[in-house]
Amino acid sequence: MANPVRVLIVGAGPVGLTLAAELTRYGVPVRIVDKAAARTDKSKALVLWSRSLELLERAGGVERFLAAGIKAHGVRISNGRQLIGEVGFDQIESPYPFALMIPQNETERLLETRLEELGCRVERQVELLRFNVLTAGGITATLRDAAGREEIVEADWLVGCDGAHSAVRHGLGFDFAGSTQPSDWVLADMRLDGLGVPDRLDIFWHRDGILAFFPIVGDRYRVVADLGPADGKEQRPGPTLAEVQALVDQRGPGGVRLRDPIWLSSFRINERKVRDYSAGRVFLAGDAAHIHSPAGGQGMNTGMQDAFNLAWKLALVAKGTARASLLDSYSVERSAVGDRVLRTAGRMTDVAILRNPVAQAVRNAAARIVLGLSQVQRRMSDTLTELEIAYPDSPLSVAAAHAPRGGTLPAAGERWLPVAGDPIGSGAAPRFAVAGADDAAARLAAIFPDLVDTRARPAPSEDGLWLIRPDGYVGLVAGPDWQAPAERYLAAIATEIGP
Numbered sequence: 001m002a003n004p005v006r007v008l009i010v011g012a013g014p015v016g017l018t019l020a021a022e023l024t025r026y027g028v029p030v031r032i033v034d035k036a037a038a039r040t041d042k043s044k045a046l047v048l049w050s051r052s053l054e055l056l057e058r059a060g061g062v063e064r065f066l067a068a069g070i071k072a073h074g075v076r077i078s079n080g081r082q083l084i085g086e087v088g089f090d091q092i093e094s095p096y097p098f099a100l101m102i103p104q105n106e107t108e109r110l111l112e113t114r115l116e117e118l119g120c121r122v123e124r125q126v127e128l129l130r131f132n133v134l135t136a137g138g139i140t141a142t143l144r145d146a147a148g149r150e151e152i153v154e155a156d157w158l159v160g161c162d163g164a165h166s167a168v169r170h171g172l173g174f175d176f177a178g179s180t181q182p183s184d185w186v187l188a189d190m191r192l193d194g195l196g197v198p199d200r201l202d203i204f205w206h207r208d209g210i211l212a213f214f215p216i217v218g219d220r221y222r223v224v225a226d227l228g229p230a231d232g233k234e235q236r237p238g239p240t241l242a243e244v245q246a247l248v249d250q251r252g253p254g255g256v257r258l259r260d261p262i263w264l265s266s267f268r269i270n271e272r273k274v275r276d277y278s279a280g281r282v283f284l285a286g287d288a289a290h291i292h293s294p295a296g297g298q299g300m301n302t303g304m305q306d307a308f309n310l311a312w313k314l315a316l317v318a319k320g321t322a323r324a325s326l327l328d329s330y331s332v333e334r335s336a337v338g339d340r341v342l343r344t345a346g347r348m349t350d351v352a353i354l355r356n357p358v359a360q361a362v363r364n365a366a367a368r369i370v371l372g373l374s375q376v377q378r379r380m381s382d383t384l385t386e387l388e389i390a391y392p393d394s395p396l397s398v399a400a401a402h403a404p405r406g407g408t409l410p411a412a413g414e415r416w417l418p419v420a421g422d423p424i425g426s427g428a429a430p431r432f433a434v435a436g437a438d439d440a441a442a443r444l445a446a447i448f449p450d451l452v453d454t455r456a457r458p459a460p461s462e463d464g465l466w467l468i469r470p471d472g473y474v475g476l477v478a479g480p481d482w483q484a485p486a487e488r489y490l491a492a493i494a495t496e497i498g499p
């Protein structure tokens with residue numbers, strides 16, 4: 001017999017866990033299944049960037065991540081002998097002006113702890129075999145458990161958070177367009193001595209290739225190095241510690257001793273993405289939708305933010321508060337972000353792996369000048385920390401006539417600067433916040449009680465009104481005559497108007 005669920009989430013990596021916790025927090029019944037017997041024990045993604053931390057604060061439990069990680073305050077690039085440039089995070093406008101270094105297995109453990117506290121458990125060793133989209137609405141999915149028993153599940157929505165080899169993406173027949181880069185890389189997760197205070201990401205642009213050190217915790221570090229063009233079709237086996245030590249001696253600052261290997265691996269960079277992140281009632285998020293170079297450490301963070309973006313929309317639609325068309329904005333918004341992340345990570349990689357000595361000299365000279373400019377540093381830190389993510393071209397981003405604009409005023413689609421202790425969207429139901437005239441929030445909440453928070457927030461200009469989405473991005477900016485555009489904006493989302 002079929003078991004009805006509202007949302008079936010396939011995959012309990014960081015993205016599936018984030019989505020399940022958000023939907024559960026909003027009171028939407030979910031099932032989350034994973035074919036693996038246990039969470040990963042690998043450190044994979046090491047950084048939680050500022051924007052992810054801001055979103056984790058609204059989701060609840062950010063303190064645990066802060067307690068489990070260490071703060072890195074910038075990125076330092078050198079050629080092994082001289083400093084080429086630095087990008088600092090201390091000046092960024094966020095309650096979290098740092099990169100939080102925390103191994104992915106810890107991130108997943110903390111996300112799962114939060115999910116269990118909310119009352120939802122991951123069903124492990126349960127694999128999605130196939131699914132059908134029903135013409136009457138909803139989907140049916142065939143799951144298989146560890147004993148080989150098959151179960152048919154009916155759900156209103158299916159979300160594939162099932163990683164790079166996504167069964168959901170295959171089921172949709174979506175093209176994962178892109179390529180595998182023809183170069184080999186090695187990765188070592190181990191302890192080391194001799195690098196100094198672990199408060200920065202250290203990158204060495206050596207003439208023979210890049211070498212990067214990422215602090216993990218205490219004297220534990222990740223070392224990543226490129227080995228140049230691949231010499232065969234097969235990926236290399238993981239390196240020995242001695243091989244990584246030789247790379248560190250050759251390309252690094254000198255005097256660094258590696259010991260106690262935890263994880264030694266090799267990899268090649270894949271750059272692939274689907275065009276659309278959804279088809280009807282089926283969605284893709286995280287690595288199922290986009291994979292790219294680890295340069296910039298954006299993969300997991302981007303995936304978790306896919307989940308944050310989808311969760312409030314799905315919750316409002318599942319509760320009957322918003323029209324189903326709200327869900328169309330998910331693919332528009334997140335596919336555009338995925339395109340940008342792929343481009344940026346690709347560029348960072350290309351710059352880092354230059355091998356021609358003339359090109360390297362030009363790169364290093366240009367970087368010395370450019371990284372000395374405060375605007376460039378600011379731009380780079382906003383990109384890395386994902387604070388610059390915005391949805392200017394989304395159908396949900398609207399600037400009404402006479403909307404105040406310019407200077408530091410947030411435009412439609414931009415991130416609303418979080419206020420300490422008042423994370424928008426942290427309540428038990430996803431609601432738009434209102435920043436404007438004193439009575440604006442109360443007036444709009446009286447008309448849209450399930451969609452608008454009654455509490456007024458201070459506006460950055462007294463001539464305007466800002467409607468802020470539950471994920472902390474500006475939906476509407478309106479001028480002194482805000483009432484009609486704000487009602488129009490909300491009416492286009494709401495299923496019902498009036499108490």
Ligand SMILES: Cc1cc2nc3c(=O)[nH]c(=O)nc-3n(C[C@H](O)[C@H](O)[C@H](O)COP(=O)(O)OP(=O)(O)OC[C@H]3O[C@@H](n4cnc5c(N)ncnc54)[C@H](O)[C@@H]3O)c2cc1C
Nearest residue numbers: 011013014015034035044045128162163286287297299300
């Ligand atoms: C070596 C390595 C280093 C990395 N370094 C970084 C880094 O420094 N920074 C960064 O941001 N990212 C990094 N990444 C990428 C990062 O790990 C991924 O972006 C992140 O794990 C994606 O999370 P996800 O939840 O989308 O997918 P995954 O973590 O892949 O989780 C998918 C889950 O789905 C399950 N699943 C798959 N198919 C099915 C099915 N049919 N039924 C049920 N369950 C299924 C799997 O068992 C898995 O648990 C690295 C990855 C690797 C491999």
